[in-house]
Amino acid sequence: MRLDVFGATMRxxxxxxxxxxxxxxxxxxxxTCTRCIYDEKVSEISFDNEGVCNYCRxxxxxxxxxxxxxxxxxxxxxxxxxxxxxxxxxxxxxxxVGVSGGTDSSFLLLLAKEVGLRPLAVHYDNTWNSAVATxxxxxxxxxxxxxxxxxVIDNKEQDQxxxxxxxxxVPEFDADTDIAFISVLRKVAAYHRVKYILxxxxxxxxxxxxxxxxxxxxxxxxxxxxxFGDFKPKSFPSLGFWTFLKWSVIYRxxxxxxxxxxxxxxxxARKRLQEELGWRYxxxxxxxxxxxxFAHTVWLPQRFGVDLRNLSLAxxxxxxxxxxxxxxxxxxxxxHVEKNLVRYVKKRLDLTDDExxxxxxxxxxTWRQFKTYKRRFELLRPLFYVLARFxxxxxxxxxxxxxxxxxxx
Numbered sequence: 371m372r373l374d375v376f377g378a379t380m381r382x383x384x385x386x387x388x389x390x391x392x393x394x395x396x397x398x399x400x401x402t403c404t405r406c407i408y409d410e411k412v413s414e415i416s417f418d419n420e421g422v423c424n425y426c427r428x429x430x431x432x433x434x435x436x437x438x439x440x441x442x443x444x445x446x447x448x449x450x451x452x453x454x455x456x457x458x459x460x461x462x463x464x465x466x467v468g469v470s471g472g473t474d475s476s477f478l479l480l481l482a483k484e485v486g487l488r489p490l491a492v493h494y495d496n497t498w499n500s501a502v503a504t505x506x507x508x509x510x511x512x513x514x515x516x517x518x519x520x521x522v523i524d525n526k527e528q529d530q531x532x533x534x535x536x537x538x539x540v541p542e543f544d545a546d547t548d549i550a551f552i553s554v555l556r557k558v559a560a561y562h563r564v565k566y567i568l569x570x571x572x573x574x575x576x577x578x579x580x581x582x583x584x585x586x587x588x589x590x591x592x593x594x595x596x597x598f599g600d601f602k603p604k605s606f607p608s609l610g611f612w613t614f615l616k617w618s619v620i621y622r623x624x625x626x627x628x629x630x631x632x633x634x635x636x637x638x639a640r641k642r643l644q645e646e647l648g649w650r651y652x653x654x655x656x657x658x659x660x661x662x663x664f665a666h667t668v669w670l671p672q673r674f675g676v677d678l679r680n681l682s683l684a685x686x687x688x689x690x691x692x693x694x695x696x697x698x699x700x701x702x703x704x705x706h707v708e709k710n711l712v713r714y715v716k717k718r719l720d721l722t723d724d725e726x727x728x729x730x731x732x733x734x735x736t737w738r739q740f741k742t743y744k745r746r747f748e749l750l751r752p753l754f755y756v757l758a759r760f761x762x763x764x765x766x767x768x769x770x771x772x773x774x775x776x777x778x779x
Contacts (some may be wrong), residue, residue, distance in 0.1 A: 526687030534599030
């Protein structure tokens, strides 16, 4: 697996070719997509005869399928809303909305209320929340009159898990949180007999995550805890393979991403949230949670040379919000690290300066060296295709997890 897939600072010397734009990165020529800023170092990338990468074409396919940002997309979403209201008319709630205190999930609560849904907000608290995120969740749910369920993991166990991931030397520092969040959403949905789970994800603004560059599942996290933490999590809301299938196939829970259908702009969304609800901005994508902030601004860039700003910057180029030159220039600037963030992580995980340096400079490992469900997902790809078509698993899950990867990814 090439762990430096996003790390290179590019100084572009454009040379148009039939396959793409050749860029000079640290003295080495690399091919760059003619449409976004992904280059040939991105995992599982390929270019067509026009020099456009497969990830841009994937965005085109999603836009075509969902009608993103068009009247057709609006109509498809409205029909989904009416279906949800009809199916869940006798339930206390008609949908579950996962909330983090961030822009997308907060806006999704506002949107759900505007279209007449009766959402139940659900938050997974990994005990690393920023104060702003916690306040945002409380303010938004209160002002919108939305009930809130919060699952709080044992903080000592959470820190054991985070420390085990650091010792394992793998990129996916926030994998446990992502798994736990969807597990809690599905558990709460099952308890309240709600079939519809709304997620605040937008591929238009957040971009397309390269295949193979960031893999995780429940078995992966459990194996890391066993091998590098010598413990089995007890309060962690696991998402085992068969439980995952039970909720998808038997309970027929559907994952709906409204922002895949609608025109959406983060800046406008933040403005509405601030003006109408008193919501506060926390400084950047994923920075509402300190574990996520550490993963994106310290662990990935400094430990693995992975700069995930590439995703949103490439998305901005695709949507015309920035030129390629502007995006590359910003991508070439140092990643901003919140003041005292590293000190907070050291203190929280009880690490000395020397111990922290050892973890930052230890052996690098990948998900391929641990137990995972990856082979099962590949073998059951036809099933997951059907589930994705009917919304019972996200389409992004099918595209990222159910296909074999090249050995170097």
